[in-house]
Amino acid sequence: MLTKRIIPCLDVKEGRVVKGVQFVSLRDAGDPVELAAFYDKEGADELVFLDISASHEGRETMVDVVKAVAGSLAIPFTVGGGINSLEDMKQILRAGADKVSLNTSAVLRPELITEGADYFGSQCIVVAVDARWDESLGSWRVYTHGGRRATDWDVIAWVKEAVNRGAGEILLTSMDNDGEKQGFNLALTKAVSESVSVPVIASGGAGSAAHFEEAFTTGKADAALAASIFHYKETSVKEVKSFLKQKGVVVR
Template identity: 60%
Template sequence: MLAKRLIPCLDVADGRVKKGVNFVNLTDVGDPVEIAAAYQQQGADELVFLDISATNEQRRTMADLVEEVSAQVFMPLTIGGGISRVDDMQRILKAGADKVAINSAAVANPALIKAGAEKFGNQCIVVAIDAAWDEAAQMYRVYTHGGKKATDLDALDWAQQAVALGAGELLVTSMDRDGTKAGFDLNLYQALGEVVAVPLIASGGAGNLADFVEVFDQAPVDGALAASVFHYGELTISQVKQALAAKGVIVR
């Protein structure tokens, strides 16, 4: 069995790490290069860097900042935000990324997933999905543009399509749980695990040690991503790993 991964996330806007609740009310957390270096020292398994304003500002991800971050870390680095072409992927990979995450651009142009996978390999292509439960439609609805635009897509259907096109991993954020510290949306990841076989990264809702234990115990996820609890020092990577190991969860 593969070891479970703990993945801090840097949501970056205007060159600074930001964090909000349910994708709004963002507050400044600090310098991404310094924070990345701290997570390297803590023993994070991977790092996700999302340029959260790139798509809405219709610009490309800041490659120079990616280079600075990659110089500080020796763990796998996933970069997303503003990546809408294969050329963008190549530029970010050259800047030091190990994987690229695509979200809004993949929804607008699903062929981008296939093109990226064919050029760089499936393991390089992470499709990020932002989803919120729609009670009226009885489905997890996909949102794009940093959670600002609702689509007609059902997250489970879109996940299957993304994998069929070549996504090697899915990073799925529960918008309902984002920043709430109310625990991961187990129903979402259990449902996804029934329809796709690629690695799943759970994002949104981590608030305490029990939440990490629960998501690995009760949902078929390979990694758990968190921001607030790590950024504000409420938990450290090592604390979470110790708690997981004590419950029999295999960690690195």
């Protein structure tokens, strides 16, 4: 059985880690380099770094910050935000990232997924999906530009398309649950996990160690990501892993 991964997320804006609720009301959570080093020591399995305003502001990810963060890490490190071309991917991977996360750019030009997978291998390409329940669709709709723009894509159709094009992993964020600390969106996570053959990272809504267990058992996720509960020391990676072990969930 594959071990389940616990992944802290650094949402970075203007060089600082921030966290909000449902993608708004952002507040400062610290220095990305210091937090990255802390999570490495804490036993995090991986780290995700998202430059959350890059696509919206139409600029590239902050390569200097990525380099500094990579220098403090020994664990795998995924970077997303403003990655729009193969050249951007090369730059981020040269700066020390192990994987790149594509979100808005992949929806706007799905060929980018294939280009990246062909050049670097699927294991390098994470497709991040921001999902919100849509009554008119009777399903979840894909959003881009940091959750600001609705697309025509149904989430299940889009993740299948992304995997067919070479995505090696799906980073799935429930916009409805994001920052609410009421638990992951289990229906969404399960639906996506059951529709693709690649690992799915659950994101949005973690408020306790028990929520991680639910994401892995009910939601069938392969990994679970959280930000604010770790940044503000409401719980720790160690505490979550200890709880999961007690519950029989296989973690590192």
